[in-house]
Amino acid sequence: MEKINYYLEVIIKNFLGFWALFSGFFFPFIVFLILFYESRLAIKNFGVIKFITTSTWDPVSQNFGGLTMITGTLISTFLAILIAAPVAIGIAIFITELAPNVLKGVISSAIELLAAIPSIIYGMWGFLVLSKFMRSYIEPFLQKIFSSIPWLGKLFSGSPTGIDVLTTSLVLSIMIIPFMASVVKDSFNLVPSVMKESAYSLGATKWEVIKDVVIPYTASGIAGGLILSTGRALGETMAVTFLAGNVVQIPTSLFSPFTTITVALANQFTEADTPLYLSSLFYLSFLLFILSFIILSLAKLMVLRLQKRWK
Amino acid sequence: MLLISFLTALYGLFWLFWILGTLFINGFKYLTFDLFLQDPNPPGIEGGGLRHAFVGHFIITSLATLIGIPIGVCAGIYYAEYGRNSKFFMSLKNITDIMVSTPSIIMGSVMYALMVVPFKQFNALSGIFALALLMIPVISITTYEMLNLVPHTLREAAYALGAYKWQIIKDVTMKASKVGILTGILLGVARISGETAPLLFTAFNNAYLSFDLFKPMATLTVTIFNYIMGPYDYWHKQAWAAALFLTFLVLVLSLLAKALLYFGTLNPLKWKIKK
Numbered sequence: 001m002e003k004i005n006y007y008l009e010v011i012i013k014n015f016l017g018f019w020a021l022f023s024g025f026f027f028p029f030i031v032f033l034i035l036f037y038e039s040r041l042a043i044k045n046f047g048v049i050k051f052i053t054t055s056t057w058d059p060v061s062q063n064f065g066g067l068t069m070i071t072g073t074l075i076s077t078f079l080a081i082l083i084a085a086p087v088a089i090g091i092a093i094f095i096t097e098l099a100p101n102v103l104k105g106v107i108s109s110a111i112e113l114l115a116a117i118p119s120i121i122y123g124m125w126g127f128l129v130l131s132k133f134m135r136s137y138i139e140p141f142l143q144k145i146f147s148s149i150p151w152l153g154k155l156f157s158g159s160p161t162g163i164d165v166l167t168t169s170l171v172l173s174i175m176i177i178p179f180m181a182s183v184v185k186d187s188f189n190l191v192p193s194v195m196k197e198s199a200y201s202l203g204a205t206k207w208e209v210i211k212d213v214v215i216p217y218t219a220s221g222i223a224g225g226l227i228l229s230t231g232r233a234l235g236e237t238m239a240v241t242f243l244a245g246n247v248v249q250i251p252t253s254l255f256s257p258f259t260t261i262t263v264a265l266a267n268q269f270t271e272a273d274t275p276l277y278l279s280s281l282f283y284l285s286f287l288l289f290i291l292s293f294i295i296l297s298l299a300k301l302m303v304l305r306l307q308k309r310w311k
Numbered sequence: 312m313l314l315i316s317f318l319t320a321l322y323g324l325f326w327l328f329w330i331l332g333t334l335f336i337n338g339f340k341y342l343t344f345d346l347f348l349q350d351p352n353p354p355g356i357e358g359g360g361l362r363h364a365f366v367g368h369f370i371i372t373s374l375a376t377l378i379g380i381p382i383g384v385c386a387g388i389y390y391a392e393y394g395r396n397s398k399f400f401m402s403l404k405n406i407t408d409i410m411v412s413t414p415s416i417i418m419g420s421v422m423y424a425l426m427v428v429p430f431k432q433f434n435a436l437s438g439i440f441a442l443a444l445l446m447i448p449v450i451s452i453t454t455y456e457m458l459n460l461v462p463h464t465l466r467e468a469a470y471a472l473g474a475y476k477w478q479i480i481k482d483v484t485m486k487a488s489k490v491g492i493l494t495g496i497l498l499g500v501a502r503i504s505g506e507t508a509p510l511l512f513t514a515f516n517n518a519y520l521s522f523d524l525f526k527p528m529a530t531l532t533v534t535i536f537n538y539i540m541g542p543y544d545y546w547h548k549q550a551w552a553a554a555l556f557l558t559f560l561v562l563v564l565s566l567l568a569k570a571l572l573y574f575g576t577l578n579p580l581k582w583k584i585k586k
Contacts, residue, residue, distance in 0.1 A: 005475050012477040013393060019382050020389035023447050024403025028410055031421050038424045090319025098313060099320075109569065111323050116565040117330060118505025120532050121558050124539045124550065125330050174326045181323075207312050228412065235414020237508035238536065262508070265416050269423065269512040285420040289413065296409040304405070 031289065039283035041276055051283065057248050057264075059273075064280035066287065071250050072260040073288075076240065077233040079169035080176060085226055087173075088180035093210055095181075096188040108185070115178035123242035126171040127163075131243065134170075135162030139255060142166075158255040163245040166254040171239050176229035183228055187221025187306055188214055224302035231296040235288065237262040261288045331558070338555025341548040350520055357545045361553055363520040364534040367435070370522070371514060371530055372504045374439045379446030379503075380496055386447070387454025387495075392480055404455060410448040418444050419509035427513060435521075435528035438514025442503040449502050453495025457488040494568045501564035505557065507532035531557050 042051070046064060054065025095108050139160030146156040191214050199209045215222070245257025246267055261284050272278040349360030386407065394400025418441040426437035461484045469479045485492070507530075515527040516537060531553050538550035 005478075009475045009477050012480075013389075016385045016389035017393065019385035020394060020400060020403060020451075023382065023386040023410075023451050024390075024400070024407045027444065027447065028406055031413075031417065034421050034424050035417070038420075087319045087322055090316040091323055093316040094320040098316060107320055107324070109566075110327055111320075112569075113562060113565070114323065114327050116501060116505075116561055117558060118507070118532065118561055120505065120507045120535055121330070121334065121554055124535065124554060125333060127539065128547070129329075129333050177323055211312075231412050235412075235416065237414070237416045238532075241536075242539070262414065262416050265420065266508060266511055269420065270515070282420060282424070285417055289417050292412070292414055293409060296412050300405055300409055 028293075035282055035286040035289055039279050039286045041279035042283040045276065046280075046283075052287070055250060059277055062274065062276050064277070064283075066261070066280075066284055068248050068250050069259055069261045069264050069284060070287070072244070072258040073234060073262070075251060075258070076165060076168050076172060076244070076260060077230055079165065080172035080233045081226060081230055083169060083173035084177050084180055084229065088177050088225070088229075089184055089222065091177070091181040092184035092188055093214075095185055097206065097210055097214070108182075111178050111181055114174065115182075118238075119175065119236060120238040122171055122175055123239040126167060126239060127242040130171065131162030131167050133162075134167045135160050139166065143255075154252075155254050157253045160255050161245070161257065163243060164255045164257055165251045168240055168243040168258075171243060172233050172236055175236060175239060176233050179232055180225045180229040183225030183303065184218070184222050187218040187225070187303070190221070190306065191217050218306065220302045221306045224299045224306065227295055227299035227302065231292045231299060234292050234295065235262060237266050241266045261285070334551070334555050334558055337548075337551040339552075341552035342555060343552075346549060346552055351518060354541075355543060361531070361534060361549060363517065364529040364531045364553065366520060366522075367514070367517070367528040368504070368531040371435060371438050371442065371510070371528060372500065374524075375442035375446060375503055376496075376500055378439065378443035379450060379499060382443075383447045383450025383495075383499065384454050384492060386451035387492075388458065388480060388485075390451065390455040391458035392476065392484065404452075407448045408452050411452060413448075414508075415445055415506055416508035416511075418442075419511060419513055422509070422513045430525065432525070433513065433515035433527040434525045435514045436524045438510045438528070438530070439524070441509035441513050442506060445506065445509060446499040446503050449499040450495050453498060454488075454492050457491030457495065458484055460491065461487045490571055494572050497564050497568035497571070501561050501568065504564070505532065505561045507536055511536075 042064065046054070051064070051066050052070060053067055054063075055067040056063050056065050057068060058064070091107075091111060095104055095111075099107060139156075139162065143156045143160065147153045195213055195217065196209050199213045204212070240260055241263050244259055244263050246259050246263055247257040248259050248264075249256070251258040265281060265285055265288075268277075269281055272281055343360075345358070346360040347365060348362055349358070350362050352359035390400060390404045390407075394404065422437040422441040422444075426440065427433055430437075465483055465487065466479055469483050474482075510530050510533050514530055514533070516533045517527045517529040519529075521528050535550045535553050535557070538546040538553075541547075
């Protein structure tokens with residue numbers, strides 16, 4: 001009996017260990033290898049630097065460069081973070097420091113529900129509801145205000161269609177608010193209450209405690225939250241596919257349609273008819289994987305550092 | 312300033328209600344029995360339903376869940392019970408955590424290379440594997456976290472009685488964190504049942520009811536995508552109804568997961584409170 005138990009222990013340990021190795025090592029490694037292997041043709045033909053600095057994407061003459069998609073992804077992600085960051089930090093402050101206990105649970109669950117809505121729902125809602133609203137009200141209004149300002153006016157030029165950079169970034173920002181808010185909220189909760197209480201005892205107001213104690217001490221947590229949501233926004237596919245307009249051009253204003261890496265993948269994967277075309281698409285997804293992996297690792301490191309400091 | 316932070320919370324809620332509101336108003340009208348029981352008519356002819364997509368969605372998500380759960384739970388148990396003190400396995404755990412947020416469309420392209428190109432045909436099986444791969448990190452991380460909440464003293468008590476590690480896992484830690492692990496599984500199912508991107512070029516789409524795993528299979532999400540992009544008005548209506556159903560399903564799953572965690576009788580969080 002003792003022997004059986006011993007062997008069972010060895011078998012079970014190794015069995016579980018295999019799957020741990022699989023999900024932590026083989027799985028990401030296999031993804032990396034397959035994407036790299038499939039994009040070898042494009043890497044050989046276009047190289048690395050040339051691919052990310054060329055903006056032609058021409059299936060007819062078989063000439064592919066990823067600059068347009070990469071810029072599109074970066075611009076929409078950046079704008080989404082810009083819109084979402086103040087809101088997410090505000091929500092985290094409200095939930096951790098201000099809300100009465102009854103409201104706390106309700107509001108944080110409601111915000112988390114935003115994260116549970118599938119991205120295709122954001123996409124169709126944005127496409128059928130929000131984009132029309134943006135086209136007829138918000139965008140002409142913005143244009144009226146900003147068009148007379150010399151430098152900013154350029155950002156708001158062109159005819160408002162609703163299917164453009166601005167709407168895409170707005171919808172992306174709504175989608176990432178819950179992720180950002182929850183990371184920021186968790187790091188706010190890590191601040192020892194002694195720190196806050198000592199500031200209160202010196203006569204600080206609630207706002208001063210938040211501004212001078214809570215936020216400085218959780219800076220790396222906030223940064224981690226921002227970067228984590230950058231990683232999320234980079235890979236968002238369905239919402240962007242509906243709203244970007246899928247025009248292969250580098251956007252010149254907030255009202256121009258554009259394309260991103262994920263839009264190109266979603267629209268063209270089934271159309272790719274030559275090996276080089278397909279390989280270029282794999283190259284794009286390879287770049288997206290590397291980019292998001294690096295960004296998410298950075299976020300993870302920052303959050304881990306904060307947790308270590310407070311333990 | 313404090314007022315502004317209150318307003319940001321309202322801003323978040325405003326979008327939530329706007330989205331759910333339009334979804335309900337537009338979708339509820341078209342939620343008929345035909346939608347669930349009829350196959351679609353040829354394009355352009357009004358009527359019909361989305362039975363093929365409901366069935367396909369159920370097959371694909373449930374098979375993906377069946378593959379994803381055991382792998383995810385096994386990996387999570389190992390991280391929590393054996394790998395706790397090993398730097399190597401803790402960094403693997405962190406990599407798994409990163410994989411939770413990896414763009415889902417990447418899984419689609421990987422499965423396209425692995426299973427669609429060799430078979431020379433879009434097939435449901437590749438979609439199932441893509442979703443299962445997406446689910447594994449979610450489940451293993453929640454399992455790890457839930458097992459981590461079980462106090463160490465419980466394990467030490469079992470060791471003192473001469474138990475093997477696998478017996479402790481079976482009789483002590485898994486028992487204590489049963490509800491927590493179930494929560495993780497529900498969250499994983501909620502995550503994959505709303506996914507579209509990895510299915511676009513793996514399971515693809517099918518206008519007919521199909522049970523063949525080696526042929527393309529329709530899913531709700533891809534059907535919604537095609538119907539919204541399509542030209543017919545009644546397609547849009549059916550897509551709204553399907554979207555309402557899908558959102559309702561996903562929201563119920565995630566609310567259920569939350570409720571379990573708070574009200575579960577064997578809730579590991581309670582151990583912490585008692586201490």
